[in-house]
Amino acid sequence: xxxxxxxxxxxxxxxxxxxxxxxxxxxxxxxxxxxxxxxxxxxxxxxxxxxxxxxxxxxxxxxxxxxxxxxxxxxxxxxxxxxxxxxxxxxxxxxxxxxxxxxxxxxxxxxxxxxxxxxxxxxxxxxxxxxxxxxxxxxxxxxxxxxxxxxxxxxxxxxxxxxxxxxxxxxxxxxxxxxxxxxxxxxxxxxxxxxxxxxxxxxxxxxxxxxxxxxxxxxxxxxxxxxxxxxxxxxxxxxxxxxxxxxxxxxxxxxxxxxxxxxxxxxxxxxxxxxxxxxxxxxxxxxxxxxxxxxxxxxxxxxxxxxxxxxxxxxxxxxxxxxxxxxxxxxxxxxxxxxxxxxxxxxxxxxxxxxxxxxxxxxxxxxxxxxxxxxxxxxxxxxxxxxxxxxxxxxxxxxxxxxxxxxxxxxxxxxxxxxxxxxxxxxxxxxxxxxxxxxxxxxxxxxxxxxxxxxxxxxxxxxxxxxxxxxxxxxxxxxxxxxxxxxxxxxxxxxxxxxxxxxxxxxxxxxxxxxxxxxxxxxxxxxxxxxxxxxxxxxxxxxxxxxxxxxxxxxxxxxxxxxxxxxxxxxxxxxxxxxxxxxxxxxxxxxxxxxxxxxxxxxxxxxxxxxxxxxxxxxxxxxxxxxxxxxxxxxxxxxxxxxxxxxxxxxxxxxxxxxxxxxxxxxxxxxxxxxxxxxxxxxxxxxxxxxxxxxxxxxxxxxxxxxxxxxxxxxxxxxxxxxxxxxxxxxxxxxxxxxxxxxxxxxxxxxxxxxxxxxxxxxxxxxxxxxxxxxxxxxxxxxxxxxxxxxxxxxxx
Numbered sequence: 001x002x003x004x005x006x007x008x009x010x011x012x013x014x015x016x017x018x019x020x021x022x023x024x025x026x027x028x029x030x031x032x033x034x035x036x037x038x039x040x041x042x043x044x045x046x047x048x049x050x051x052x053x054x055x056x057x058x059x060x061x062x063x064x065x066x067x068x069x070x071x072x073x074x075x076x077x078x079x080x081x082x083x084x085x086x087x088x089x090x091x092x093x094x095x096x097x098x099x100x101x102x103x104x105x106x107x108x109x110x111x112x113x114x115x116x117x118x119x120x121x122x123x124x125x126x127x128x129x130x131x132x133x134x135x136x137x138x139x140x141x142x143x144x145x146x147x148x149x150x151x152x153x154x155x156x157x158x159x160x161x162x163x164x165x166x167x168x169x170x171x172x173x174x175x176x177x178x179x180x181x182x183x184x185x186x187x188x189x190x191x192x193x194x195x196x197x198x199x200x201x202x203x204x205x206x207x208x209x210x211x212x213x214x215x216x217x218x219x220x221x222x223x224x225x226x227x228x229x230x231x232x233x234x235x236x237x238x239x240x241x242x243x244x245x246x247x248x249x250x251x252x253x254x255x256x257x258x259x260x261x262x263x264x265x266x267x268x269x270x271x272x273x274x275x276x277x278x279x280x281x282x283x284x285x286x287x288x289x290x291x292x293x294x295x296x297x298x299x300x301x302x303x304x305x306x307x308x309x310x311x312x313x314x315x316x317x318x319x320x321x322x323x324x325x326x327x328x329x330x331x332x333x334x335x336x337x338x339x340x341x342x343x344x345x346x347x348x349x350x351x352x353x354x355x356x357x358x359x360x361x362x363x364x365x366x367x368x369x370x371x372x373x374x375x376x377x378x379x380x381x382x383x384x385x386x387x388x389x390x391x392x393x394x395x396x397x398x399x400x401x402x403x404x405x406x407x408x409x410x411x412x413x414x415x416x417x418x419x420x421x422x423x424x425x426x427x428x429x430x431x432x433x434x435x436x437x438x439x440x441x442x443x444x445x446x447x448x449x450x451x452x453x454x455x456x457x458x459x460x461x462x463x464x465x466x467x468x469x470x471x472x473x474x475x476x477x478x479x480x481x482x483x484x485x486x487x488x489x490x491x492x493x494x495x496x497x498x499x500x501x502x503x504x505x506x507x508x509x510x511x512x513x514x515x516x517x518x519x520x521x522x523x524x525x526x527x528x529x530x531x532x533x534x535x536x537x538x539x540x541x542x543x544x545x546x547x548x549x550x551x552x553x554x555x556x557x558x559x560x561x562x563x564x565x566x567x568x569x570x571x572x573x574x575x576x577x578x579x580x581x582x583x584x585x586x587x588x589x590x591x592x593x594x595x596x597x598x599x600x601x602x603x604x605x606x607x608x609x610x611x612x613x614x615x616x617x618x619x620x621x622x623x624x625x626x627x628x629x630x631x632x633x634x635x636x637x638x639x640x641x642x643x644x645x646x647x648x649x650x651x652x653x654x655x656x657x658x659x660x661x662x663x664x665x666x667x668x669x670x671x672x673x674x675x676x677x678x679x680x681x682x683x684x685x686x687x688x689x690x691x692x693x694x695x696x697x698x699x700x701x702x703x704x705x706x707x708x709x710x711x712x713x714x715x716x717x718x719x720x721x722x723x724x725x726x727x728x729x730x731x732x733x734x735x736x737x738x739x740x741x742x743x744x745x746x747x748x749x750x751x752x753x754x755x756x757x758x759x760x761x762x763x764x765x766x767x768x769x770x771x772x773x774x775x776x777x778x779x780x781x782x783x784x785x786x787x788x789x790x791x792x793x794x795x796x797x
Contacts, residue, residue, distance in 0.1 A: 078185075080123035085171060090486070245274045273318070300383075309332065311380070335379070433470060434510075445537065494771075
């Protein structure tokens with residue numbers, strides 16, 4: 001039988017495990033309901049809710065003291081269980097729309113969703129604070145179980161979501177929370193208090209299994225401004241990467257991204273795929289004969305296969321369309337690289353006989369992140385093709401925080417060009433709009449910068465750009481294109497009705513594109529892309545936001561003068577920036593209403609004005625610094641690990657575990673000496689500045705390793721600063737505790753409030769100034785903490 005301490009430790013472990021699982025699952029939910037940049041909102045909401053819950057307990061007085069604390073612990077843990085399930089079901093039904101402006105009708109749905117998502121975290125904050133501070137046990141051991149549960153939750157999400165749908169995973173999470181409530185109920189002075197949470201545990205776990213085994217599990221009704229009609233869905237499945245829906249097949253004209261003349265003469269049978277409720281792909285029924293694939297060469301994305309056969313690599317297999325184009329063009333071998341396992345499972349499993357791609361000996365399907373795979377393979381290719389590979393969710397959002405854009409950086413393109421055979425072609429297709437600002441200028445600037453880095457004297461001789469409708473295909477060669485290649489492009493374009501926009505020796509009808517292509521140095525390129533409103537600079541791993549081209553100072557002017565009639569990628573940038581502004585307003589309101597408001601009403605704690613002021617600065621700098629460190633780590637390692645969910649799981653695991661270990665060690669060491677108040681936060685700052693310098697060389701040297709190895713490297717890089725950062729909060733609390741016994745609520749609240757603000761500030765800073773800038777600001781915040789803590793220590797002696 002477990003003793004009283006065992007039930008307390010078990011309940012805390014299970015509650016924090018469920019809390020972190022919910023945080024990660026909510027990030028996946030938000031990336032489907034809205035756009036990818038809102039996935040980071042789950043991190044902010046978790047901090048907001050848990051900080052508000054802590055303040056609620058600290059200001060609760062007699063309600064949370066003595067035997068009442070145990071009753072409250074059992075009661076609030078039970079309500080937390082219900083909130084996890086109810087909030088999830090509510091968010092499946094709320095018709096969330098993206099903010100299109102600052103009117104009340106634009107803000108209201110987002111505000112409701114934000115509030116609903118925050119409720120379970122508030123309740124978790126109440127439960128965790130009660131367990132840590134009001135029930136009575138060794139705080140070091142309690143905190144150890146707290147951090148172990150949270151770290152385990154970060155890792156458990158990946159296998160759970162890879163085998164179950166999202167709703168089943170959330171119900172399982174609620175069942176874990178119910179198990180925690182059962183443990184806490186054993187501490188309450190009441191007869192059989194565990195019956196209600198035990199019943200909930202059985203119902204929720206049974207519901208999770210039943211829902212997972214259902215042909216039509218509980219799913220999202222409304223996402224990205226449209227209803228999802230489940231009756232038309234043949235297949236749906238979740239994993240850590242995406243939510244994939246396959247529609248019932250139909251026959252008709254092939255779906256082309258950029259159709260050529262004569263393409264309407266063909267008929268095929270197709271099954272449409274929708275990824276995260278918006279990105280599209282198509283699986284085509286095929287009889288296995290190359291001669292029946294003539295239709296596939298009528299798309300501008302297939303242009304490289306009119307020029308080269310031989311060995312091809314396709315980045316982003318999707319439904320297999322580009323693999324078919326490569327086969328139609330006579331490729332002798334095709335390597336298809338796909339990061340999303342669901343898509344490969346379809347091609348290899350249920351739709352194997354439908355597409356016949358996986359049956360072919362000349363096709364190899366690889367489940368991996370393309371950049372990592374191509375970094376470590378010894379193979380060389382005649383064509384490497386990347387057609388509209390990202391997600392439309394990322395494009396539409398401006399790729400604010402956690403989207404898959406590590407394929408569109410200087411560092412990535414250098415790898416891709418290195419994997420070409422002599423004379424090989426790297427083909428990239430992206431959206432094009434001759435009437436609006438589009439991605440094409442930045443795409444071309446990225447190609448020119450990559451060639452300049454490789455030593456090309458005249459990049460324009462290596463590049464061709466051809467369009468059809470709203471799609472442009474860019475061909476880049478490591479060597480100058482031969483005259484025969486240019487003639488062949490002109491012949492194909494004339495026959496299929498494509499529009500050459502830039503060719504070696506032929507210039508471009510667009511002055512801006514020609515100016516970029518003719519740049520012979522980085523200085524000339526910088527001059528060619530200079531624009532007061534739009535950022536066409538080549539993205540790097542430190543600043544990987546290929547899809548965000550709107551400068552922050554131009555947001556209001558462009559949105560006001562041109563409105564949402566703006567087309568191309570700028571439309572998504574305006575929408576994303578508007579959403580970020582709205583989120584900042586919502587977060588500021590919630591911070592004021594549920595954290596700062598109650599603190600102000602409670603009055604200042606019993607301490608001098610100077611001590612109070614320095615205390616506030618200490619905890620504000622810790623909250624700000626930690627989130628200015630955490631969010632950039634998530635962004636930076638998302639590129640390295642290949643997907644945002646991996647980054648969320650691994651980085652949160654590492655930071656929670658090692659910051660928690662730092663807090664535990666701080667409780668055991670004598671750090672009351674004034675030197676520690678300066679040395680520890682300065683150590684965090686120095687480690688962060690070292691990472692700013694070292695992380696790219698480490699990434700370049702190890703990007704070709706397998707995912708497990710890269711995960712271990714990510715933990716190794718983030719653990720040291722996280723460990724030292726874990727000392728700072730308890731260090732400051734220990735100093736404050738010397739002069740005031742009732743200041744805990746203020747310090748927890750201010751730390752949480754600035755953590756929420758810091759998470760949003762980090763997203764904006766990384767977006768417009770670079771991820772390294774956010775980490776540098778984090779270092780500055782910890783250095784400032786050293787000064788504030790030194791002053792606080794002096795005035796409290």
